[in-house]
Structures are given as C-alpha cells and as structure tokens.
Amino acid sequence: MFKSEFPSAYLWTARIVVLVIFIVLPFVYPQKYVVHIVSLAMIFAIAALALQLLLGFTGLLSIGQAAFLGIGAYTSAIVTATYKVPFEIAFITAGMLAGIASLALVPITRLRGVYLGVATLGFSIIVHLVLLNEEWLTGGSFGLLNIPSPSLGPWILKGETANYLLCLAVLVATFTTLHRLLPSRFGRALQAIMLDEDAARASGINVTYYESQAFVVAAVITGFAGSLFAHHAHYLNPNDFTFWKSIEVLLMVAVGGIGSLAGAIVGAFVITLLPEYLRVLDEYRMVIFGAMLIAFMGLGHRGLAGLSAAIAMRLLRLRPQSDMASSPTPQADAVAAPRWSRR
Amino acid sequence: MTALLALDRLTRRFGGVTAVDSVSMNVEGGEIRGLIGPNGAGKTTTLNLISGLTAPTSGRMTLVEQDVTGEPAHRLAQRGVRRTFQNLKLFTELTVLQNVMIGLHTNGKSGVFAAILATGKQRREEEMMHRDSLTVLETVGLVDQADRPASALAYGHRRLLEIARAIVARPTLLLLDEPAAGLNPTEAEALVALIRRINAQGVTVVLVEHHMDVIMAACSRITVLNYGQKLAEGTPAEIRANESVIEAYLGRAGFEERIVAYA
Numbered sequence: 001m002f003k004s005e006f007p008s009a010y011l012w013t014a015r016i017v018v019l020v021i022f023i024v025l026p027f028v029y030p031q032k033y034v035v036h037i038v039s040l041a042m043i044f045a046i047a048a049l050a051l052q053l054l055l056g057f058t059g060l061l062s063i064g065q066a067a068f069l070g071i072g073a074y075t076s077a078i079v080t081a082t083y084k085v086p087f088e089i090a091f092i093t094a095g096m097l098a099g100i101a102s103l104a105l106v107p108i109t110r111l112r113g114v115y116l117g118v119a120t121l122g123f124s125i126i127v128h129l130v131l132l133n134e135e136w137l138t139g140g141s142f143g144l145l146n147i148p149s150p151s152l153g154p155w156i157l158k159g160e161t162a163n164y165l166l167c168l169a170v171l172v173a174t175f176t177t178l179h180r181l182l183p184s185r186f187g188r189a190l191q192a193i194m195l196d197e198d199a200a201r202a203s204g205i206n207v208t209y210y211e212s213q214a215f216v217v218a219a220v221i222t223g224f225a226g227s228l229f230a231h232h233a234h235y236l237n238p239n240d241f242t243f244w245k246s247i248e249v250l251l252m253v254a255v256g257g258i259g260s261l262a263g264a265i266v267g268a269f270v271i272t273l274l275p276e277y278l279r280v281l282d283e284y285r286m287v288i289f290g291a292m293l294i295a296f297m298g299l300g301h302r303g304l305a306g307l308s309a310a311i312a313m314r315l316l317r318l319r320p321q322s323d324m325a326s327s328p329t330p331q332a333d334a335v336a337a338p339r340w341s342r343r
Numbered sequence: 344m345t346a347l348l349a350l351d352r353l354t355r356r357f358g359g360v361t362a363v364d365s366v367s368m369n370v371e372g373g374e375i376r377g378l379i380g381p382n383g384a385g386k387t388t389t390l391n392l393i394s395g396l397t398a399p400t401s402g403r404m405t406l407v408e409q410d411v412t413g414e415p416a417h418r419l420a421q422r423g424v425r426r427t428f429q430n431l432k433l434f435t436e437l438t439v440l441q442n443v444m445i446g447l448h449t450n451g452k453s454g455v456f457a458a459i460l461a462t463g464k465q466r467r468e469e470e471m472m473h474r475d476s477l478t479v480l481e482t483v484g485l486v487d488q489a490d491r492p493a494s495a496l497a498y499g500h501r502r503l504l505e506i507a508r509a510i511v512a513r514p515t516l517l518l519l520d521e522p523a524a525g526l527n528p529t530e531a532e533a534l535v536a537l538i539r540r541i542n543a544q545g546v547t548v549v550l551v552e553h554h555m556d557v558i559m560a561a562c563s564r565i566t567v568l569n570y571g572q573k574l575a576e577g578t579p580a581e582i583r584a585n586e587s588v589i590e591a592y593l594g595r596a597g598f599e600e601r602i603v604a605y606a
Contacts, residue, residue: 177459183441184458185451185468192434192445199432202394203508204420204449217455 010316022168026161035160036232037276042167043228045268046174048252049261050221053178055250056259057187058214059194061113064105064120065249067127068098068219070241072226074131074138077147077236087150091227098223099216101127109211124246131238143237150231167228171265174221178261181217190214255296257303266304270296345408347372347547348393348516353402355388362388364571365402370516375538375548377562377579379555381591385571386551387429390518393549394426395419407515421449423515427505427522429551435494439485439504442493443476446508450475479511483537499530506537516547523554535560559583567591 026035047069054060072094079085079093108119131138138144150157150166157166181187189210192200201207230236248271256267274292278285299307346369355363363385370376378386391397393404395416404412406422414422425446434442451472457465480486483503488496493504502522509517519538523531531554538561542548552558558565558579565582567575569591575582582588 180461181455181458184465185448185453185472186455186458188437188441188445189448191437192448195434195436196432198396198416199428199434199508200445201396201416202420202426202428202432203445204417204512205445206415206417213455 010312019172023165026164030161032160035164037273039160039164039167039232040229041269041272042164042171043225043232044249044252044272045265046167046171046225046228047222047249048256048264048268049171049174049178050218050225051249051253052256052258052261052264053181053190053221054214054218055253056264057182057194058190058211060109060211060214061117062120062215062218063117063243063246063250064122064124064127065218065222066241066243066245067120067124068102068222069226069229069245069249070127070131070238071101072098072223073230073236073241074144074226075223076227077144077230078137080148080231081144081146087148087231088152091150091224094227094230095220095223098226099220102215102219103212105215106208106212109208109215121243121246124241124243128238128242131241138238139236141238143235144230145235147230147234147236149234150228163232167232170224170228174224175261175265177221182261186210186213251293254301255293255303257299257305257307258301260303260305263303263305266308270304346370346405347407348549349403349405350389350393351403351405353389353392353404354400355385355392355397356400361571363392363399366568366571366573368566368573368576370547370549372515372547373542373545374563375542375550375561377558377565378549378551378568379553379558379565379582380568380574383570384568386568387520388571389568390426390520390549390551393419393516394424394518420512423512424518425509425512425514425516426518427502427509427520429520429524431501431505433493433501433504433508435492437493438490439480439493439496440473440476440489442504443479443507443511444472446511447472447475448512450512476507476511479507482510482540483507499526502526502534503537506541510541510546513544514546516549517541519548519550519552521551521553523552523557531557 025038029035047065050068051062051065054062075097076087076090076094080087080090085093105120105123108116111119132141134140135142148156150163152166157163182191189200189205192203192205193207193210197207229240233240252267252271253264254267255270256265257263275285275289278288281288296303302309348368348370350366350368352365352367353363354361354365366385366389378389380386388397392399395411395414395418398413402412403410406419406424411419411422434445437445451468453462453465453468477486477489480489483506485496485500485503485507488500493501496504502525506519506522509519522538523534526534535557538548538550548561550558550561562579565577565579566573567582567585567588574591575585575588577585
C-alpha cells in the first residue's frame with residue numbers, strides 16, 4: 001500500500017533522477033519516432049494511474065477505461081477542430097465530460113469483482129459503438145482528421161518535443177495528485193473499502209458514495225489522457241477505443257503491480273513500448289509478448305514494482321519491513337488479499 | 344426513564360431461520376450491558392442489527408429517542424454507534440495509525456479537492472486526526488507500534504487496535520463482539536479494566552462475550568439470548584441464579600455448544 005518500504009530519501013532521489021532523465025530525453029535522443037512513442041506511453045501511463053486508483057486502492061475492477069479515454073479524446077478533438085475552442089479549455093472539458101459520463105456507472109458500483117469488470121466492459125463496448133455509428137458527431141469509421149496541435153495561451157506546441165513535454169507535465173501532475181490523495185481522508189476511505197468493506201461501513205464510510213467518487217476521479221483523469229491522445233495523434237478513429245484498449249490499460253496496471261503508482265507508470269511503458277521493440281521478431285511478436293505477460297504475472301500481484309523494490313532492497317542491503325515479510329502470523333497474507341481477488 | 348438504545352420486537356430472518364426473534368431490550372446510557380447465550384443464540388446478529396450492517400426484517404430500533412430502524416451502518420456510525428468484530432476486521436495492509444485514523448472518518452469533512460490542494464483546513468484536520476489517534480493508541484498501549492502494519496501485530500494487540508479504532512471518534516454506544524476471544528487470563532483482565540475506563544468516559548457498552556468471568560466482572564446488567572429469543576435479563580447475580588439460563592447453558596443447548604466447539 002502507500003506505506004513505502006523505502007526510506008523516503010531514496011525514493012525522492014530516485015523520483016528526481018527519473019524526472020530529469022525524462023526531461024532531457026528528447027534533447028539527447030531526438031529521433032521523432034522515439035519521442036512520439038514515449039509520449040504515447042506517458043499518455044497511457046496517465047490512464048493507468050487512474051485505473052490504479054480504482055483497482056489498486058479501492059478494489060474496483062474496471063475493464064472499461066477506454067470508454068473514458070475515447071470520450072475525452074473525441075470531446076477535445078471536436079471542440080478544438082469544429083468549434084475552434086482553445087486547447088486548455090478543450091482539455092478541461094474532456095476531463096469534465098468523461099467524469100459526467102462515469103456517473104452512468106454509479107448504479108453498478110454496487111457490483112463486485114468480476115461482475116463489475118464485465119459491466120464496465122459492456123460500457124466500453126457501448127461507447128465504442130456510439131463513436132463508430134454517430135457519424136454526424138464523430139465522423140464514424142472515417143475518423144476525425146485535422147485535430148490541431150495543443151496550445152498554451154499564445155504558444156502552439158507544434159512538434160514532437162513540445163507535445164512530449166506537455167504529456168510529461170500532465171503525467172507528473174497526475175502522479176503528484178494521486179500521491180497526495182492516497183494518505184488523505186478520501187484516500188484512506190477508499191483503501192478501507194478495499195481492505196474490509198464491513199469495517200469501513202462500521203467506521204462511518206459511505207461505501208457507495210466513495211466508490212462513485214473514485215470512479216469519477218479516475219474518469220476525469222482518463223478524460224485528460226484522452227485529450228492528450230487526440231492532440232498527439234492529430235487523428236482519431238473509433239478503433240483506438242475498443243474494449244481491447246480497456247484490457248490494455250488493465251494489463252498495464254497488472255504488469256506494473258497492483259497497488260503501486262510507480263508500477264502503473266512502468267506497466268504503461270512496458271505494454272506500450274514492448275510490442276514496438278519486438279517488431280524485429282515479425283510474426284512471433286505477439287507470441288513473445290503473450291509469453292512475457294505470463295512471465296510477468298508470475299511475479300504475483302505486486303508486479304514489476306514489487307520485483308524492482310525487492311531488487312533495490314537487496315542492493316541497498318535494507319531489511320524488509322514489509323507487512324508480509326515480518327508478519328508473525330501466517331494468516332496475514334490471506335487476509336491482505338484485495339477484495340476483487342476474493343470474490 | 345428513557346433508554347439510550349431501545350430495541351422493540353426486533354426480528355431478523357435469514358431464509359427459513361429466524362436468527363433474532365422479536366427481541367426487545369433497553370440499554371440505559373452509561374451502562375455496560377452483557378449479551379450472552381449459547382452459540383447460535385443470535386448475539387452477533389443482534390450486534391449486526393444494532394450497528395446497521397444487517398437490516399431488520401421487522402421491529403423497531405430507537406437511539407437517543409430517534410427512530411433509526413433500517414438505517415445503514417455508516418449513518419449509525421455517524422450517530423456514534425461503533426463496534427469491533429468477532430473475527431477481527433482490521434485494514435491489515437495499512438499501519439496501526441492509519442487504521443485508527445479511519446475510525447475518525449466521521450470527524451472530518453475534507454474531500455478530494457481539499458486533499459489535492461492541501462488547504463490549510465485540510466492540513467489542520469489531518470493534524471487533529473493524527474494527534475487524536477496517537478492519544479487513543481496511548482490509551483490502549485499501542486502507541487509504540489503506530490507505524491507498523493496492522494498485520495504485523497500480535498493477536499492480542501490486534502484486538503486492542505480494533506477497540507482503538509472503535510473508540511477514537513468518542514462513540515455514544517460501543518458494541519464489542521467477543522473482545523476477549525483468544526486472550527490469556529492476564530490480557531482478559533487488562534481488557535476488563537480498559538472497558539471500564541472507556542465506560543467511565545461516558546461510553547455505553549454492549550458486550551458480547553463467552554468468557555463468563557469477563558462478563559461478570561465488567562457488566563452491570565446482562566441479557567441472555569437463546570435460539571434468537573430473549574431468555575432472561577438482570578444483574579449478574581440474578582442471571583447466575585436463573586434456572587432457565589442454567590438449563591440453556593448446561594442442558595441440551597450447552598451440549599450442542601460443546602459439539603460445535605470441538606467440530
């Protein structure tokens with residue numbers, strides 16, 4: 001959970017080093033394609049962080065996040081391309097509309113585990129069909145063309161590097177926001193619901209209300225990611241937002257490690273970049289990709305984040321003070337399993 | 344005399360089983376009420392009804408002269424009804440301190456935006472929750488474990504942590520579901536002292552317990568349930584002398600209890 005196993009000095013050093021690397025990357029490694037694809041990975045990292053809030057910190061399984069990505073992307077594209085609204089306003093509108101759309105899911109937050117997952121998957125399929133068939137609004141299967149570059153006030157962020165830095169800024173803002181949210185009254189309520197719903201209710205937490213809020217917050221963030229996606233690609237097609245995209249976002253969280261913000265980002269990079277780097281393998285690409293997914297899942301629900309934490313601990317010769325490792329009672333592990341894996 | 348908690352013919356059926364059958368009971372403000380009975384007598388279901396985790400099939404429940412029948416658990420918790428659980432329901436992956444701070448949820452107001460913006464009000468609220476939680480951890484003797492994960496606590500300490508989480512918001516009514524289960528005699532004695540201390544601060548307590556010495560030492564009045572119905576009610580001395588209670592415990596029901604205990 002958010003109580004980290006590391007001394008925070010190490011963590012902050014690591015975060016700052018990673019941030020500096022990402023800031024200088026497009027300048028030392030200015031191939032357009034690389035900058036483009038890393039920007040895309042950062043956009044998906046934002047979406048993965050949003051799902052991490054639901055899955056890793058509230059225990060809600062959503063396989064419908066592509067719906068909010070699509071709503072955000074199309075909203076931003078339509079209002080900028082058709083109505084010439086400035087990007088900043090389009091970006092905010094995209095998040096808002098995605099958030100409002102998520103209110104449609106409030107009645108189904110009562111569902112649990114796989115049942116909730118399937119219901120959100122249904123939502124994702126419906127949104128895809130709307131994007132595909134409402135041609136007057138979305139351009140249907142021809143897609144939306146000529147989406148302008150993002151702009152900030154008088155500056156138009158033309159070119160891959162400017163766009164890259166915008167995506168990086170939004171990613172950092174999202175990470176910081178969630179990092180603040182988790183140890184707050186709101187964040188504690190979500191984690192209480194995930195870890196023991198009855199105890200949460202008996203402590204005065206309105207479960208439906210907080211679950212709905214988690215869905216809305218996640219949808220708003222995903223809508224922002226959708227807006228970035230639209231202006232990054234300059235072209236939208238409904239097939240960018242099929243249920244397969246929802247599953248990809250879920251893969252990012254699962255591979256990176258459920259319950260870890262950094263893990264969601266790592267997972268988004270792996271799932272976005274790995275298939276690109278596996279291109280040399282040609283037709284074996286997806287086979288290798290699938291095999292690697294299976295291997296990653298062997299790491300357990302703590303994923304790559306859990307693995308790298310364990311390696312770093314060993315390198316730094318720190319003794320684990322993790323709950324699992326030092327628990328005097330063997331039953332602790334079973335109790336700690338999140339809700340969606342139990343039902 | 345008006346009761347703090349009044350159950351009026353409260354009933355709960357699960358399918359064909361009537362777990363709580365038309366139980367009426369008045370708990371006065373300031374008392375420690377024992378709730379005893381053989382296994383399956385409906386004690387835990389009664390606590391679930393009072394805390395709102397289970398809705399009654401029929402009957403009425405009044406809290407401080409207000410009809411609260413069928414109110415959900417989080418609303419009753421806001422009204423000051425707090426509880427512990429027989430099978431320990433801690434937030435195991437969170438720290439001891441965070442567990443207690445969740446108990447203070449109802450004392451706060453700040454939501455998503457306050458947390459993101461870290462407003463002055465939100466930070467003061469966090470500090471208040473932090474301070475109050477540490478005070479309560481001191482009361483139960485867990486303050487030196489505040490930053491450990493709840494799952495790392497010894498069994499007896501977990502029981503104390505549940506109590507800390509339940510009392511941190513200064514409840515009006517505290518429901519304890521077998522708090523002495525699994526404790527050794529020394530720990531059980533300390534528990535009785537703790538319950539008395541909590542009660543002395545104006546908290547009314549309903550105590551479900553199998554350890555008769557704990558019940559007899561802590562309670563001012565005792566209600567006995569059997570097969571979901573109220574069998575008897577009175578002071579510890581009256582209950583000890585009650586024929587039907589003795590029969591329920593040592594007769595057929597007592598035999599069944601032992602069977603269940605060994606199963």
